[in-house]
Amino acid sequence: MSLLEKRVAIVSGAGSGLGRAASLAFAREGALVALLGRRRSKLEETASLILQQTGQETLIIPTDITDERQIDSAVQQAVQQWGAVHVLLNNAAVMEQGTVLELTTEEWQSQVATNLTGPFLLTKAVLPTMRAAKYGRIINITSAHSWNGSGGFAAYSAAQAGLESLTRTLADEEYEYGILVNLYNPGTLRTEMHATGKDPTVVTPDLIRLASLPLGGPTGTIVSYG
Template structure:
């Protein structure tokens, strides 16, 4: 029996990096994991790793989280497969360079859509079921750039700052339903977005802890690895 036994967790960006490591770690703790991402083959690779270890049930749902219709379709499929949604990990991200003076409207809009609008859409989608169950744990993956910015990464920094504000707002609005929302900054990880850093599996213990917080646990906080 794992600490997340029987829980259903949605993980965006589950095809690689931190998303994949989190999906595997959550499955090892007994969770049913829903794998969201834009690249089907990567999601299937994550699902295969979970299946090979015989550690849990996974559902692959290719989804562009910035598209409201695709999010709606994904939620319909999830509802058909699971009675409840307990955990949401907003991990999917786009980390692209661009100074304020040089970013085009399209480049800015694309990064805000993936890094901020997507988490908003998923959060909005899961809240009705979480409210119904009077239980939910939402974890938004953030970055140090949210508070100190970074020259050359204007859109990403702004989106992450907005995501932390969304986290605090959600925590305040959903407290009466035992829905806890927190941000998590894993630091620099070695992923497709970054060639150096920690192995993503190093930080999954923190995410398991946040995903299993007891009633009255921390909410509206930003946890840094």
């Protein structure tokens, strides 16, 4: 039996990079995948690849993860289609330069909205169905910026640190409901955000493992590639 057989997974930022690679990997392991992202054309490309490689249909849900109404609607669509949500991969992110002195309030808020508030809103939206099922696996993509900081990336680093704290808080709050919440640091990947780095497919086995952790598995941890 595949590791994610009949599990329902929501992946944000599913149109490219790690989100696309993870969506494909989850589908290969039997998951039903809801693809979230701002660009419908990119989501359709991911869905086409999944159909070609696995024969599985997906849900394409164009979603701005900074908009709570769009997020609530996306989760409702997944639940209406498949009855539950078992796995959430908070992958969507933006990484833009700017020191504390340089950043405008709008630039700061924009990055925090995507990198921290978005995962909060998506998690909040899936928790009721996960609690009802007494099962959930939530993976938040992070980076070394969450604990090291990085000069010139003030908003991104601060949001990543916030996401780390949010993950540990959720792990504490949701453990009794069978929900495990962990961080994953893939290192530098070759994506639209980075011209160099590892191919995203090399880290997907780690994501599958976190998405299929057994009852009582680790929670509130940071797992790093390699």
